[in-house]
């Protein structure tokens with residue numbers, strides 16, 4: 107029987123390529139950069155399945171350019187699918203799956219890393235040492251804020267939010283507030299669900315773990331920054347569009363908040379100079395799930411989803 111044609115849009119860990127090669131007639135795009143609209147439309151015509159990731163923007167226009175798609179499934183590498191227009195995919199008869207479990211732990215770890223770095227001014231300290239300008243210890247050098255015993259406000263209590271709550275409570279004795287669209291409890295963690303405004307008013311650290319996309323676009327805007335405490339730090343490991351970046355820069359300029367630690371950006375990979383030039387921000391290049399184990403597990407989960415689909419079963423992680 108003819109094997110389905112699969113396109114993997116950028117190089118993956120070797121075991122993922124090896125397994126994919128045993129299951130599919132495989133093409134691996136060598137380029138690590140973003141794909142173009144024309145490339146993606148052509149891929150929909152030429153392949154039975156695509157294993158895309160973050161840099162592949164499947165906008166309605168990509169699907170509109172394809173009269174009859176050969177591709178029947180987009181098995182996304184990653185949990186977030188806001189780069190794929192789900193309605194347009196469904197309209198074209200294309201299933202979409204993701205890899206939620208594989209990214210949860212490492213992304214929650216990274217949220218804690220960002221929170222700690224921002225609170226304790228670790229980026230500033232590291233830059234000082236690297237610059238060769240450090241003149242030695244003194245009592246009021248680079249003083250930050252205590253993490254232990256402080257209050258974290260987690261926006262979005264999905265899998266990653268729950269893991270952040272566990273780490274914050276068990277590891278750092280933090281009080282946990284959270285906001286979520288539907289009522290939620292976090293097994294084993296004392297965490298209080300509150301309205302978003304209350305969370306913003308009370309939290310020392312506001313951690314964003316909501317999905318991206320239109321529903322959460324600019325959830326953290328000028329108004330939100332006005333509610334936050336001047337000592338508060340914002341941590342974003344979700345999607346860049348959740349934060350109005352221009353409003354964030356104004357909030358930092360006006361000392362409305364104490365700092366921000368970001369792994370994701372509104373116009374990724376573009377990061378405004380107004381952020382890059384500041385000392386009160388920590389900026390990472392979307393490293394949430396960037397561990398050897400997580401990236402391999404994400405690839406394997408995407409392949410599990412593809413295998414199930416072509417067997418005629420419903421893939422475990424079907425999102426559309």
Ligand code: 8YV
Nearest residue numbers: 159160183184185186209395
């Ligand atoms: C991935 C992520 O690196 O899973 C997600 O949603 O943001 C990251 O962990 C990215 O999605 C790769 O496509």
